[in-house]
Amino acid sequence: MNKTFKIYAILFIIVMVILALLEVNKKEITDWRKNFDINEKSPFGLYIFNQEIKDLFKNNLKKTSESPFDYYNKNKKSPHNILVVENDIDVPSWKKILDEVSHGSDAMLIVSNMPKDISDSIGFYDSEISFDEQNVLKLTDKKYQNDFIELDKFPSGRGFSYIKPNVEVLGKTVEKENDDQANFIKVKFGKGNIYVHSEPLFLTNYYLLKPGNVKYAADVFSYLDDKETVWFVESSTKESQFFMRFILSKPALKYAWWVLLGGLLLFIFFNAKRKQRIVPIVEPLRNTSVDFVKSIGNLYLQEGDFHDMMVKKAQYFLNKVRLDLLIDTQNLDEEFAKKLQLKTGKTMEMIDEAINFIKKAQDPYAHVLKEDLAKMNKLLDEILK
Template identity: 30%
Template sequence: MNSGLRRYLIIGSILIVGYLVAQYFKPKPTNWAPTYLSEDKIPFGTYILRQRINDIFPNTKIKTVQSAVYNNLREQPKGQSNYFIIASNLSVDKLDYREMVKYMQSGNNIFIAAFQIKGGLLDKLKLQIASDFNFQNKRKYPINFVNPSLKRDLDYYFDKGISEQYFLNVDTARAIVLGKKEDKFSNFIQYKFGKGSLFILPNPQLLTNYSLLKEDGLDYASKVLSYLPKAETLIWNEHFTRPDAQDHSVLRVFFKYDELRWAYYIALFSLVAFILFEIKRRQRIIPVIERLKNTSVEFAEVVGRVYYQQRNNRDIAEKKVSYLLEYIRNKYRLKTLDLNQEFKESLIKISGANADIIDELLEEITYLKAGQMVKDQQLIRLNKLIEQFYKQDQ
């Protein structure tokens, strides 16, 4: 082996080892996958709920199962029990539904939290789940309870779109509405079957780690689960969330045996080394092109001097107010033609700005629209209020 090839091998090995070390120690990105698994500590896992559920149900035995609903309910434990399901999607066929009804009529309760419920359950109950889906998930939807003893004066607000699901066409003759979204759409309902009940929540992410780490989320989840009566056993069904344990990878045979696994690694490393040596080629020198100069600062200074020399405070103030109202229309979909009391209350509720800042800002805008002369101090005050609003609304 000549010295040139040896040098390239050493350099290539160092680069590969350095890359592997950097990949091993780099911070892992947040996993936003909704697994709803009791051992997952990611945002949409249920580790906190599983660890703290006995705070809500003391002296209750938690039994984890992974089989189908029909099999669980056919072999239910003795005594009164609650059946708990949390998942993205679940399917309830006719056999499952029949066993569920028998289970509830004997004095037990079922709690379901899922985005989609397939099968005959929703058809039997004449329910339909709808959603105000938003790709950016920037809007916070207010939700609250119907029961005056549980209803909070200030609605619950959650980000990431985790409270956007609700029910359509709820038959109030059969269903008991326990919670609402935006005070008009039902988002938590109860059906009575004999001595037991069925509770359905279309927003399972309200019970995940991401929600329970916040004070509002913890309070809301504890109130939701408080509807389940005390029971000797709580059956936690993971049939719809537990992934298949069988490995379906095409390389599973290689990784099953140490000899084949190392042969695979050596072959892969040899292929990478071969490619690195073969891609070597002579290349002409790339000319250095100077980066274009950024003149944005100079442009802003020139424009600022022009406005300062004209001393047209009203024009500057009107432009800043116009940009502010455009920002509010685009972000919150609020009408800004009439800045009345209803507009102020809506802006305070859905924005992150302080109520005092919004109140003072609207007073200044009203003064400006009245056609009064804008002095330097008034322009400075208006600018400070607008900047404070932007900063608090981030």
């Protein structure tokens, strides 16, 4: 381990310790967002409702994350209950729900807003919004008059106005500074009924955990008949299959993960200098043939045997003539000279001089000088060019 790596490791440990101390000493921050997520334990999640709903519907409940449009295209069902709690549903899916209701199903729609053309079909034209910080949800039926919920945290203040004559008001929102406004209605639609509640907050963890509030929720659902209920939940509530889902779901682990990645990036950045082991020098393969020729040449020069070297050169020349020029070298006569002159294009004087040198080399008793060897070598090379 080199010195630089040790320094980075110490810095990383110090940063992690500081973050751990900050995490231990920090105050818990409450998430007050209205997420209506069945897996969220934050105040405005639906975790408690999701745990208790099976008992509420006597285990006759089917929960699906499919859109109503896809679900009813795949499933043909007898009359049943339909439950939607603050779900972002598209218009074709709303129309599928209305179609099921028209054939005898009952729908409980606990939503703060829905498409205008759908609300017009049900029987109300608009929803009012109040900005009071507190209000009370009550039911209009006398048998439920003692059951209510006081909303003291971020009520939506939504309610129905311009209600058609065939719409029955089942609940209302009571405020100190404003007139009462309907928030829970019932509409006869075809062979079935539609129940619409404009304030889904009463189903969230924050309000269900308060004493007495569960009774109001049970009263609302008591309007549904005892039959199978299909609850359409948000598709985002499906458990993620991402392998990091557990770490990213825990704030402390998530921060540690990002710090780890940041530390690795810093380490890579500061070690970005190009590091490469020494490239060994590869010696090229030696041409031993050239060395051999040089050795032989030096041997002949040292011995001074110029005649033998002329013999070797003559033999090499005649062999090339036979193989490359296809001329018979048995007789070095006038006919041989003419053929060699025609094939090489050299002058007859050069050809005759070369033949004389070859014959001199073939004469074992000829006296050969160093100059003769040099001249013969140059002449024969010139002819074979």
